[in-house]
Amino acid sequence: MKITLDTRFNFNGSFGTLGEAVQQLRDRDLACTVAAEAVERKVTIFSDCVERGFTPLRSEIMAAYYVAARDATTEAFDRGLITKSELESQQAALIRQLLT
Numbered sequence: 001m002k003i004t005l006d007t008r009f010n011f012n013g014s015f016g017t018l019g020e021a022v023q024q025l026r027d028r029d030l031a032c033t034v035a036a037e038a039v040e041r042k043v044t045i046f047s048d049c050v051e052r053g054f055t056p057l058r059s060e061i062m063a064a065y066y067v068a069a070r071d072a073t074t075e076a077f078d079r080g081l082i083t084k085s086e087l088e089s090q091q092a093a094l095i096r097q098l099l100t
Contacts, residue, residue: 042067062098069094 006017045063054062070091077087 038067066094066098 073090
């Protein structure tokens with residue numbers, strides 16, 4: 001399944017399209033302050049989850065969890081709290097966890 005602005009889902013208690021949801025956010029002047037590369041990574045993960053048959057909400061949760069866990073592990077490595085092999089091991093375990 002390809003996610004497009006015409007993809008229908010439940011938001012605010014009623015069904016609508018992704019495009020309509022984005023327009024509602026714009027109408028309320030709710031700007032996105034997330035870096036573009038973070039959004040792109042999340043969209044890729046979200047799309048993969050939907051293609052595997054997960055609901056959009058579950059996909060969103062799984063994508064957010066993956067990005068947060070991956071970023072925390074990378075930050076731990078950058079701060080010298082874990083070794084490169086521990087980083088790679090934890091990232092591999094995270095991927096296995098999400099794929100099963």
